[in-house]
Structures are given as structure tokens and as C-alpha cells.
Amino acid sequence: MPDTPISTAAVALLPAIREIVGERGLITDPADTAPYAEDWRKLYRGRTPAVIRPANTEEISAVIRLCGQAKIPLVPQGGNTSMVGGASPMEDGSEFILALSRLNRVRDIDSLDMTMTLEAGVTLKAAQNAALEAGCMLPLSISSEGTAQIGGVLATNAGGNNTVRYGNARDLVLGLEVVLADGEIWNGLRRLRKDNTGYCLRQLFVGSEGTLGVITAAVLKLAPRARETAVALCAVADATAALDLFGRFQAHDAAAIQAFEFLSGAGVDLVLRVIPGAVLPFARPAPAYALVELATSRPDAGLRASLEKILEAALADGVVTDAAIAESEAQRGAIWKLREEHSEAQKRAGASVKNDISVPVSKVAELIRRATVACEKLIPGVRAMPFGHMGDGNIHFNLVQPEGADPTWFLAQDHALMEVVNAVVRDLDGSFSAEHGIGRLKPYLMVDWRGGAELAVMQRIKQALDPHGIFNPGRVLP
Ligand code: MLT
Ligand code: ZN
Numbered sequence: 001m002p003d004t005p006i007s008t009a010a011v012a013l014l015p016a017i018r019e020i021v022g023e024r025g026l027i028t029d030p031a032d033t034a035p036y037a038e039d040w041r042k043l044y045r046g047r048t049p050a051v052i053r054p055a056n057t058e059e060i061s062a063v064i065r066l067c068g069q070a071k072i073p074l075v076p077q078g079g080n081t082s083m084v085g086g087a088s089p090m091e092d093g094s095e096f097i098l099a100l101s102r103l104n105r106v107r108d109i110d111s112l113d114m115t116m117t118l119e120a121g122v123t124l125k126a127a128q129n130a131a132l133e134a135g136c137m138l139p140l141s142i143s144s145e146g147t148a149q150i151g152g153v154l155a156t157n158a159g160g161n162n163t164v165r166y167g168n169a170r171d172l173v174l175g176l177e178v179v180l181a182d183g184e185i186w187n188g189l190r191r192l193r194k195d196n197t198g199y200c201l202r203q204l205f206v207g208s209e210g211t212l213g214v215i216t217a218a219v220l221k222l223a224p225r226a227r228e229t230a231v232a233l234c235a236v237a238d239a240t241a242a243l244d245l246f247g248r249f250q251a252h253d254a255a256a257i258q259a260f261e262f263l264s265g266a267g268v269d270l271v272l273r274v275i276p277g278a279v280l281p282f283a284r285p286a287p288a289y290a291l292v293e294l295a296t297s298r299p300d301a302g303l304r305a306s307l308e309k310i311l312e313a314a315l316a317d318g319v320v321t322d323a324a325i326a327e328s329e330a331q332r333g334a335i336w337k338l339r340e341e342h343s344e345a346q347k348r349a350g351a352s353v354k355n356d357i358s359v360p361v362s363k364v365a366e367l368i369r370r371a372t373v374a375c376e377k378l379i380p381g382v383r384a385m386p387f388g389h390m391g392d393g394n395i396h397f398n399l400v401q402p403e404g405a406d407p408t409w410f411l412a413q414d415h416a417l418m419e420v421v422n423a424v425v426r427d428l429d430g431s432f433s434a435e436h437g438i439g440r441l442k443p444y445l446m447v448d449w450r451g452g453a454e455l456a457v458m459q460r461i462k463q464a465l466d467p468h469g470i471f472n473p474g475r476v477l478p
Contacts, residue, residue, distance in 0.1 A: 006093035010049040010072045017052060017096075020062045025102070027051040036097050039088045040081050040144075041347070041354075043411075044440060046089035048075075051097040057177060057185055057216045060098070064214065064470075065183025067096065073470045074098045076210040078152030079123065081144040083343075083354060084439025086156060086209050086475055095473075100151045103216060109134040114222045115174060115191045120151025120215050127220075136222035139166040141259075143340045151215045157207035159435030161259040161293075164391030166223065168435065169206060175219035176202040181466045191219050204461065209437050210472040212465045224297035229258070230307040231293045231332045234314070235286030235322040239365035239390075242290040244319045246361070246391055248310050249292060256303060258295040260391030261339050262364070264288055267385035270400070271338055271345040278337055281324035290320075290390070291339050342387050346400050349383075351407035353414045355397040355421045359430035364390050367428055371397050374420040379413060381405070394434040397421055418445075443478045 018026050027033050028050045037046040052074075054060045067074055073095045077087040089095040103119035106127065110116075111134050118127055124138075124145040131138040142148060142160035152158075154176070159168045166172065175190040188202055205213050236242045242262050249257050265287045271278050294303045307325060314320040326332035346352045359367045372384045381402030388396040399417055401410035422432045422445070432445055446455060455477070462469075462477055 006047060006049045007072070009070060010094065010096060013066060013070050013072060014050060016066055017050070017063055020066070021052060021054050021059050025053045025055060025059065027053065033097070036077060036080065036099065037089050039085050041083060041085075044085040044088040046091050046095075047093040048089045048095060048097045049093060051099050053099045053102050055102045057103070057179065060179050060214060060216055061183045061185050063098065064179050064181065068181055068183060068468060068470055071468050071470060072096060073473050074214075075472055076100065076151070076155065076214050078120065078149030078155075079144065079147040081148045081152070082156070082439055083356065083436040084441040086437050086439030086472070087152065088440060090474070098214065100149060100214075100216070103151075106130045107217070109136070109222075110191070111136055111222075113191050114224075115219050116222055117175075117189060117191075117217065117219045118150055119217045120149060122150050124148050124150065124153055131222050132225060135225055137225045138172075138220060139223045140169060140172060143343055150218060154206050154215050154218055155208060155210050156437040157435070159389065159392065159394060161261060161389065163389060163394070163435075164260055165255075165258050170203060172221045173202055173206055173218055174221055176205055176215055177217035178205050178213040178215055180213050181468065181470060185216075186213070189217060189219050207437070209439060209476050211462060211476050212471060214471070226258075226295040227297050227299055228301055228303045229293065229295045229332070230303040231291070231326040231335055232307055232311060233281060233324045233335045233338070234290045234292065234311065234320045235282055236288050236290055236320055237286075238288050239368040239386075241319050242288060242390060243362075243365045245290050245292070245314055248314060248319070249294075252306060252310055253294075256294045256296055256301070256306070257292070257391060259291065259293040259389075261291040261388060262288065262368075262390035262395065263291065263339060263342070263387045264385050266383055267342055267345075267387045268338055270349055270385065271341045274345050274348045275337070275341045278341060279334055280338070281331070281335065282322050286321060289338075291335060339387070342385070342396070342398075346385060346398055349400050350405075351401045351410040353399045353411070353417045354436070355399070355418060355432075356394070356434050356436040357397055357421065357425045357430055357432055358392070358394040358434035359425060359428040361391070361393040363428040363430070364393055364395060367395060367424060367430070368397070370424045371421045374424060375399055375417055378416060378420050382417075389435075393430075438476045440475055443474065443476060446476070446478050
């Protein structure tokens with residue numbers, strides 16, 4: 001733990017903040033603030049003078065006004081599931097954490113408008129369940145959905161498993177409520193499908209990672225609830241075969257694809273080894289797998305029959321070597337478990353370096369092949385476990401430390417590994433930051449990747465909306 005003192009200017013503000021949020025809304029004991037100051041991956045162990053937990057938007061506004069006047073920075077935090085340290089305070093104790101978890105009401109669901117109005121601290125899982133109860137579906141699904149909160153999901157423009165069909169979080173947002181740097185509340189909670197009145201402000205805050213304003217509530221678009229779902233795990237020789245299979249599903253009925261995920265054999269082996277209850281539905285392991293989920297809200301669509309037909313042809317052509325179709329909800333869960341436990345399994349296997357990258361879908365197999373060769377050349381024995389959203393071109397090119405290697409040494413290789421992976425990504429016209437965001441981990445890459453006019457415009461926007469730099473300073477922009 002660093003020995004620099006906690007910011008005295010911030011501490012001096014605490015009585016006034018306590019006045020606003022009350023005793024229940026303020027955590028100052030270091031033992032209690034510590035879990036908020038450490039990220040899920042345990043890459044950042046920061047310090048904070050206090051975790052501020054306001055009960056509503058008005059309290060947030062008053063806190064921000066105060067911090068703005070005193071120029072004390074705030075780190076907005078939802079479920080603290082960031083993969084890039086985006087919600088972690090600095091080590092010098094200069095930043096408050098602004099926790100949104102008490103704003104946890106679903107305010108309204110309208111099944112004719114197909115919209116849901118909810119507060120930032122509602123977990124994604126709770127939002128999904130509320131939509132299902134109303135006969136609709138919130139079509140956003142990520143591995144951390146049980147903990148991740150709507151505010152963070154929107155602030156990071158989360159993607160996840162259903163992007164192939166419904167787009168990213170950004171594509172589901174119709175309206176937002178945001179507290180600005182001077183404490184003013186912008187109520188843009190509109191439910192309109194068409195609204196061309198000036199600049200689209202809400203899209204500025206979505207994906208800004210808490211650097212432009214604090215999202216306190218949102219209106220999200222819902223989709224019709226699925227009447228029929230069909231899920232299969234397919235054993236394949238490599239990513240090229242998986243991509244071939246994706247093309248077949250796309251040619252047959254692109255609109256039915258709800259998720260198309262790639263899994264490396266090494267990644268699945270690791271899940272089977274370290275995650276209790278994980279089971280492979282095949283007699284023997286394969287070099288790679290594709291997980292496909294089809295869904296439709298149409299009655300009598302015959303999804304199961306089309307899934308079987310496509311898989312039979314793919315088996316006959318040698319594109320797929322084995323396939324397991326879920327026969328029950330439990331089997332569907334078991335197949336998805338092999339996918340969703342990837343991050344947890346890799347965390348248990350020691351240090352890992354994540355590359356959350358995207359390329360045009362047609363280039364995903366080439367990306368995996370070339371990046372694997374490059375990393376193995378740099379660090380012999382490194383375990384490449386690429387997985388993720390093949391159907392939208394976003395792969396988590398994660399690298400687990402060589403068996404028995406020193407985790408601290410391996411983590412120190414992160415920039416070198418990211419560099420060789422990103423060289424391939426750049427060559428394939430991709431992005432080094434697909435869905436996790438930039439956070440504290442990657443602002444240094446922005447100059448090289450988004451230099452010139454693009455970065456200059458971003459800096460002007462930041463200056464205009466947050467002139468004193470109180471929102472998540474040092475994240476996103478260098
Ligand atoms: C996921 O899709 O499971 C996460 O975004 C990936 C990760 O852990 O890198
Ligand atoms: Zn992902």
C-alpha cells in the first residue's frame with residue numbers, strides 16, 4: 001500500500017458530504033472502502049478517502065457540485081466488474097468513489113412502447129428478469145451480468161454475447177439522465193424511436209467511461225421475448241472451421257442468430273479443470289469449439305429443425321467434427337457454463353493478459369492464427385486462450401502465464417504482449433479496444449491509434465463538459 005497521505009482537501013470535504021448523503025451514504029473506514037478500491041482482476045489496489053453512496057439523483061447532483069467547487073475528483077462505480085480498471089481509484093488517495101448501487105429501482109416498463117426506464121444501480125441480471133416478467137426481453141448479456149450495473153454497462157458501452165443480433169449497449173439506449181460536472185441534472189429520459197433534434201447527447205455519455213458525466217438513469221429498448229431457442233456446442237478443428245460454420249448459419253437465417261461464440265480447446269480444458277460442475281458434452285476434447293444460440297419470437301419457426309439441418313450438412317462436409325444440441329434448459333446452461341466461466345477459470349490459473357480486440361468478422365480466424373504465433377514466439381510456453389464473440393468480430397485474446405512461471409514477471413510482459421497482438425490487429429483494420437473500454441489500462445495507446453483530429457475532438461469534448469477534470473481523470477484520454 002502506498003504511503004502517501006490521503007488527500008487532506010478531500011478529507012476536509014467529508015462533513016459537507018455527510019450532510020448531503022447521511023451516515024448511511026458514506027463509507028470512510030479503510031477496511032470497508034478497500035473492496036471498492038480494488039478491481040475484479042486485482043490489477044489495481046487504490047485508496048480513497050471515502051466511498052460516497054447517494055440515495056438518489058438529487059444527492060448525486062449536490063455531491064458533484066461540491067466536489068466540482070473543491071476540484072476533488074470522483075470515480076463513478078457500479079458493480080466494479082471493469083476489466084480495465086475503469087472504476088478503480090488511484091493509489092494516492094486523491095479520488096472519491098461515487099457508488100451508484102443505491103439507485104436501484106426499475107421505474108417503468110412499457111410493453112407496447114417496448115421500453116424500460118431504470119436507475120443506474122440496477123444489476124443487468126435484475127433488469128433482464130424485470131423485462132422477462134413483463135413479457136419482453138432486454139437483449140444484452142455479458143458474463144458479469146449478475147454483478148454489473150446498468151450505469152456501468154452504459155458508461156462502458158458493454159457488448160457481450162448478443163451484439164451479433166442487437167448491437168452493443170449503445171444501440172439499446174433511447175434516453176438518459178446524467179449529472180453534469182457543475183451538478184446540473186440533464187433529464188433526457190425520452191422514449192422516442194425517432195428524435196432528430198440537434199446533436200445526440202446521450203451517445204456522448206454512452207461509452208465515455210465516466211469521464212464526461214454520471215449516468216443516473218436510462219430508457220432502454222426491449223425486444224420481444226423468445227418463443228423458441230436452440231443451442232448447440234460444436235467441435236471444430238480451428239477458428240477457420242468455426243467461421244465457416246458461422247457463414248452457414250448466416251446464409252440460412254441471419255436474423256435467428258442470437259449468439260455465435262468461439263472457444264479454444266485450451267480455454268475449455270482449463271474451465272473443465274478448475275471450475276466445479278463444468279462438463280464437456282463430448283467423449284473427447286476438440287482443438288476448438290463454436291457455441292451457437294438461435295432464438296425467435298415467431299411462433300412455429302422450427303428453429304430446432306434448421307439447427308439440425310445446418311449441423312448435419314456441416315458434419316457431412318467435415319466443417320464440424322461433433323455437435324451437442326441442448327435438450328433441456330439444464331443442458332443449455334451447462335453448454336453456456338463452459339463459455340461464461342472462461343474469465344473466472346483464467347483468473348484461477350494465475351496471471352493473465354487480456355486483449356479485448358475486434359476485427360472485421362471475416363478476419364477473425366486469421367487474427368487468432370497470427371496473434372497466437374506472435375505471442376508464442378515472444379514468450380515460449382505462454383497459453384493463448386482466445387474466446388468470445390466471433391459473430392461480431394470481438395475476440396478476447398487472453399494469454400495465461402506459462403505453467404509455473406512467476407505471475408509478477410508475466411504481468412510485467414503485458415505491454416510487450418499487447419504490442420505484438422495489436423500489430424496483427426492493426427494490420428487487419430481492427431481495434432485494440434472492442435468492448436471493455438480503455439479505463440486505466442490503455443489510455444497510452446490512444447495517441448498512436450486515435451491521434452490527430454479524432455483525439456483532438458475528444459479532448460475538446462472533455463474540456464467542454466468537465467473543465468476541472470473531476471470525472472475519472474486519466475482514464476480513456478492520455
Ligand atoms: C467475456 O466476454 O466473458 C468477457 O468480456 C471477457 C474477458 O474476460 O476477457
Ligand atoms: Zn466479452
